[in-house]
Amino acid sequence: MTAAAYRNTLLSLLCLTAGIVDVIGYLSLGHVFTANMTGNIVLLGLAIGKSLQVTVFHSLTALIGFIVGVIVSTIIVGKAEKTFWPSPVTKALAIEAFILFVFACLSISSAFVPVYILIILLSIAMGIQTIAAKRLGIAGISSTVLTGTLASLLEDLSGRLFFSKQNKTFLRDAVLRALAIILYCVGAMIVAFAEPHFHYIIIWAPIVLILGIILTALTKLQKVK
Known part of the structure; x- marks a missing residue:
């Protein structure tokens, strides 16, 4: 595999990780x-409109955690040099892996841990990942913002369908955007199938994925200019 293929694969795996984490949170942490x-803000609006106080606090906690994660990740990777795989991206992912590890450990004794702590840990991790993935600058993919990714994919496909000059070329970006959406959905499906019977196993899956991404980045991409 070329360095570009490794990098594209790692970005795709980040999308898979996000799908897994999102559904773990939705199924285990009060449907948040x-x-x-985008979905969280919609749920927040519905909860406020229907005076569902618990759901409001869950959604607000997730939103606050995500904001914190974005800020932390921006501080880490914001001024990183535009290299093939900036080292600050790896550092940000390492912090994400640690936060996910803390979440997994606390989930074992979740009966004694306030749900808000678990929500904020997952949302901080996802905020960090979103900016870290976006910093790679691949097809505008940030691993969690699927609406924009889907719109860009449809724009690519429409352009090739209706404008003859674009029909001859199948752009890499379109493939990556489609793969990002598919893998996010696959991650959600994995948790949906596994969560009822393997709850305390599936929560370790995103940690393993992130650690694998970090290891591959360090060994295959960190020195690529």
């Missing part, structure tokens, strides 16, 4: 999204 803030 911790990665997809």
Whole structure:
């Protein structure tokens, strides 16, 4: 595999991770999204409109956590040099992995841990990942913002369909955007199938994925200019 293929694969795996984390949060933490803030804001609006106080606090906690994660990640990677795989991106992912590890450990004794702590841990991790992935600058993909990714994909496909000059070329960006959406959905499906019977196992899956991404980045991409 070329360095570009490795990098594109790692970005795709970040999308898979986000799908897994989002559904873990939705199924286990009171039906709240911790990665997809568009859906979370919609749930927040519905909860406020129907005076569902618990749901309001859950959604607000996720939103605050995500904001914190974005700020932290921006501080880490915001001024990183535009290299093939900036080292601050790896540092940000390492922090994300640690936060997910803390979440997994606390989930074991979740009966004694306030749900708000678990929500904020997952949402901070996803905020960090969103900016770290976006900093790679690949097809405008940030691993959690699927609406924009879907719109860009449809724009690409429409352009090739209706404008003959674009029909001859199948752009890499369109493939990556489609793959990002598919893998996010696959991550959600994995948790939906596994969560009822393997709850305390599936929560470790995103940690393993992030650690694998970090290891691959360090060994295959960190020195690529």
